Amino acid sequence: MPVDIEHQLAVFKRGADELLVESELAAKLKRGKPLRIKEGFDPTRPDLHLGHTVQFNKLRQLQDLGHHIVFLIGDFTGLIGDPTGRNVTRPPLSREEIEANAKTYTDQVFLILDRAKTEVAFNSKWLLPLGSDGMIRLAARYTVARMLERDDFGKRYESGQPIAIHEFLYPLAQGYDSVALEADVELGGTDQKFNLLVGRELQRHYGQEPQCILTLPLLEGLDGVNKMSKSLDNYVGITEPANDMFGKLMSISDPLMWRYYELLSFRPQGDVAKLKRECTEGRNPRDAKVLLAQEIVTRFHSPAAAEHALAEFEARFRGGALPENMPEVTLQTAGRGIPIAQLAKQAGIVESTSEALRLIAQRGLKVDGDVVADKGLVIPAGRTVVVQSGKRKFARVVIR
Amino acid sequence: MPVDIEHQLAVFKRGADELLVESELAAKLKRGKPLRIKEGFDPTRPDLHLGHTVQFNKLRQLQDLGHHIVFLIGDFTGLIGDPTGRNVTRPPLSREEIEANAKTYTDQVFLILDRAKTEVAFNSKWLLPLGSDGMIRLAARYTVARMLERDDFGKRYESGQPIAIHEFLYPLAQGYDSVALEADVELGGTDQKFNLLVGRELQRHYGQEPQCILTLPLLEGLDGVNKMSKSLDNYVGITEPANDMFGKLMSISDPLMWRYYELLSFRPQGDVAKLKRECTEGRNPRDAKVLLAQEIVTRFHSPAAAEHALAEFEARFRGGALPENMPEVTLQTAGRGIPIAQLAKQAGIVESTSEALRLIAQRGLKVDGDVVADKGLVIPAGRTVVVQSGKRKFARVVIR
Numbered sequence: 001m002p003v004d005i006e007h008q009l010a011v012f013k014r015g016a017d018e019l020l021v022e023s024e025l026a027a028k029l030k031r032g033k034p035l036r037i038k039e040g041f042d043p044t045r046p047d048l049h050l051g052h053t054v055q056f057n058k059l060r061q062l063q064d065l066g067h068h069i070v071f072l073i074g075d076f077t078g079l080i081g082d083p084t085g086r087n088v089t090r091p092p093l094s095r096e097e098i099e100a101n102a103k104t105y106t107d108q109v110f111l112i113l114d115r116a117k118t119e120v121a122f123n124s125k126w127l128l129p130l131g132s133d134g135m136i137r138l139a140a141r142y143t144v145a146r147m148l149e150r151d152d153f154g155k156r157y158e159s160g161q162p163i164a165i166h167e168f169l170y171p172l173a174q175g176y177d178s179v180a181l182e183a184d185v186e187l188g189g190t191d192q193k194f195n196l197l198v199g200r201e202l203q204r205h206y207g208q209e210p211q212c213i214l215t216l217p218l219l220e221g222l223d224g225v226n227k228m229s230k231s232l233d234n235y236v237g238i239t240e241p242a243n244d245m246f247g248k249l250m251s252i253s254d255p256l257m258w259r260y261y262e263l264l265s266f267r268p269q270g271d272v273a274k275l276k277r278e279c280t281e282g283r284n285p286r287d288a289k290v291l292l293a294q295e296i297v298t299r300f301h302s303p304a305a306a307e308h309a310l311a312e313f314e315a316r317f318r319g320g321a322l323p324e325n326m327p328e329v330t331l332q333t334a335g336r337g338i339p340i341a342q343l344a345k346q347a348g349i350v351e352s353t354s355e356a357l358r359l360i361a362q363r364g365l366k367v368d369g370d371v372v373a374d375k376g377l378v379i380p381a382g383r384t385v386v387v388q389s390g391k392r393k394f395a396r397v398v399i400r
Numbered sequence: 401m402p403v404d405i406e407h408q409l410a411v412f413k414r415g416a417d418e419l420l421v422e423s424e425l426a427a428k429l430k431r432g433k434p435l436r437i438k439e440g441f442d443p444t445r446p447d448l449h450l451g452h453t454v455q456f457n458k459l460r461q462l463q464d465l466g467h468h469i470v471f472l473i474g475d476f477t478g479l480i481g482d483p484t485g486r487n488v489t490r491p492p493l494s495r496e497e498i499e500a501n502a503k504t505y506t507d508q509v510f511l512i513l514d515r516a517k518t519e520v521a522f523n524s525k526w527l528l529p530l531g532s533d534g535m536i537r538l539a540a541r542y543t544v545a546r547m548l549e550r551d552d553f554g555k556r557y558e559s560g561q562p563i564a565i566h567e568f569l570y571p572l573a574q575g576y577d578s579v580a581l582e583a584d585v586e587l588g589g590t591d592q593k594f595n596l597l598v599g600r601e602l603q604r605h606y607g608q609e610p611q612c613i614l615t616l617p618l619l620e621g622l623d624g625v626n627k628m629s630k631s632l633d634n635y636v637g638i639t640e641p642a643n644d645m646f647g648k649l650m651s652i653s654d655p656l657m658w659r660y661y662e663l664l665s666f667r668p669q670g671d672v673a674k675l676k677r678e679c680t681e682g683r684n685p686r687d688a689k690v691l692l693a694q695e696i697v698t699r700f701h702s703p704a705a706a707e708h709a710l711a712e713f714e715a716r717f718r719g720g721a722l723p724e725n726m727p728e729v730t731l732q733t734a735g736r737g738i739p740i741a742q743l744a745k746q747a748g749i750v751e752s753t754s755e756a757l758r759l760i761a762q763r764g765l766k767v768d769g770d771v772v773a774d775k776g777l778v779i780p781a782g783r784t785v786v787v788q789s790g791k792r793k794f795a796r797v798v799i800r
Contacts, residue, residue, distance in 0.1 A: 076532075076533070079533060083539075128531065131532055136569050136573075139568075144567075145560070163544040166536045169539055
């Protein structure tokens, strides 16, 4: 295999969950023409966090290899809303609302993708003209039994949970997008695998070479366990201030840092491997964390902002007083969060809550480098914080 | 209950398989306004036989009660053809072809229905404007599990026979017809019950009073066993010459005759009951058969044609030589049919095939009153014939 194709395949596969089918992708790459790489996005959720960027990062990497990226906005379903009428929070969107959402969306996405080299498409362009008759013809291309093979459908059917029939039409509509776009590759989350495979099959029906599919994992949030999400408050928003972004990234555990390197960093894989080796051999992992945090802050702000955030961070921890091997404690609060004095006691950095309260009165207790002034402070579940008593006692605390 | 409504309910129910829900229908009738009664027909099969007329007869009876009949031509599916592409005999039809078919269809149907009082509708009028988005909204109204409750879907799913997803959309489209037409009652064959119930449910979703449904049985063919169909050659076409129609109806068994009275005759139910009683008490059932055959020939031709057909028929059987109690024999030919000489032997009217061949040479063997001239004559499976040797030996032979 030519070196270039081997390199390209490595870029495709970095951090990916699954690539189907590698030999087909190699054959497509061998032709030497830019591939048409598609990914579809829901236009109703324009406020993005790093979890969403796993997909965009991969698209950017493939764009940098010279491929043609189609950023597909699934506005067709947005125009329909929730057709069961049960979900009042999903009303049909107007054309104007969709375009406004799409703009908010792409404005954020183009912090990662190269705007000049990205085709933005809307699937209502071909799905609306399909008509009711075209929708029936499309539905004729797939069987009920195959659709029930989709894991979640199968489970719901077995357990007697209702599946409305239109839910069978959405994967077909998404698959038809691949036909309309003549996609060579489609990207998606691991939860999208079935739908991406439908696209492969429909392309075959329509006489096209089937697309390859590449699934990427869902990113864990700052707690290292649950997937990153707003509702769990374990996220880094891509429009957050540089200092907050930096501080949150410095709070993650070492294993999670390497995971983030894989899924969020554009640093060459060889460099990351070297860094990891150095840390195994004794280098402070904090150095690697700083490099990661700076890379990400630079991406969404600027190199200067990243430098400034580092300086601020170090100042807060009094010139790098953050120890190399901090004890890590997970506190179960059943989602309720925990008052700061109890947190300090359970993290083992004070003997009692009364000692904690005394420390707070003396301005001697810090959370993420900030002095705690409020005795009643409650740290919410989902957060990971560095708590510090005096100058030497630290703990990283994950609150569940 | 007012006498009129009781009478109307009796007319609805005559020969019907099922009426759902009788109390709802009574309530609709009590309002005293003409009901909107819908039945849908496939425009691809314009050559009708008596089996098809069971439905039209009922519509005519209801029309005569003063109700509004909507003769719905399901052209939407005709425009699509077979979307799986597997059935080359069902190509999509053009608008012109559909209208030509519809005209051939209604020209035949208006031999039974009153053209002036019948609304002819085409469902593409509302199903095409529904659009791909409307089709999705419609599909959201029904669940996969409920659809798999349809007997044939359930069996096919259980046995691993494929069900294409568009097959789930057709019952919904048909149900939507009832919404668009605001139907009070829908008629159909027994095989349509599920689809008619979908219509009830969709009307509820769309805020309409649900339609009542009336299913009518499938008519047995001349063999009295299989449903009437062209492919089994056990049918009476409604455009057949009067004499053929008359002769075929005279060949049926007595039990089948009473079945035909129920499903094909417009004679008042009291009259039919009286006739049946008379036959039980000794009257020749042949008289009743003549009345039925004449009624039907009159419907599709004229009273004069019916008289003439009777005279011809009697002449063929030499002035009523057809005996009252003819032996009836069923011959199993596995669908291959049977040569005339073997038929005569197996029917017991000759001793051997050689006697049969000799009789044919002497012009002494008749089938349905006609002299058999061809020794090689094969009577096809599905036919019922009266075979006669000389002047006294007769048998009615059903060939399978």
